[in-house]
Amino acid sequence: MADYAVVVMAAAARHCGGTRVSAVQLAQETGLPTPTVQKLVSCLANAGLLRSSRGVGGGLKLARPAAAITVADIVEAVEGPIALTACVEKGKHECTLEGACTVRPHWPLVNEALRGALAGVALTQLTQALPTPQPLPSEYAA
Template sequence: MPIVEVLFHIFPRGGQRMQFSRRSDYSVRAMMDVAAIPPGALALTHEIASRQEIPSAFLTKIVGRLTQEGLLRTYRGAFGGVILGRPAEQITMRQIIEAVEGPINLMWCLVQPGECHLDTTCPVHEVWHQAQAELLRRLDSVTLADLVKRKAVLQAQAGA
């Protein structure tokens, strides 16, 4: 059974849903915004906040975390702003999300081997482990550059 179907059965419509936080969404969108700025230019956080509809105070915290993790570089002063800490082709969605959320774990029993005394005999643990591995592979396979390119395609298709 494809992993999407497995997750659909585990998280049916109308029930509890597994989801990343708004912080993850805002972080990816902010990074896409910075990546779309012409080379050599600095992105201004108040402009990112406006374009991406992210509360300024929230964006300030996000930029701080992304900077600590080396995904952004900040410059202060009248001519200050932010730029990518490394090329967009070298930044993955997983790196962005984990910079602001910490390690991605679908279930508590996946945090460390042996965390749950049932993990070696539990068939559900195997499903969680496979689902997490597939999710992490997918997030690792999508770069910031991929997202920026895809956004341009979607905007062109939408006539935006």
């Protein structure tokens, strides 16, 4: 669901000019099922990333500027703390290797690096058009 949440937030960010957008409109723009978008919108609003208004002129809009929202914020809104493994969380003892695992003390370092990488990608970066790839010069063509 985190990947769909990023897609929904990128679509919402393209409406940053102050216009509000509905969950149905976001579903149409992204090609995601409306119930999925509605569920994601609820999570994203609860996390303070989207703001919802009812009535005439109502709808959804970003709760803060797109430049101030990162992929890490979006992923955590839907999935919770970013981690490759949950064994480092208090009360999580589901791994059969726990007693002999020499990597367990190092997982927080890995998890923080992953979170840092995602925190370095602002939502605005996901709404910019990428340059069209140029063909290779003829001397490099196969």
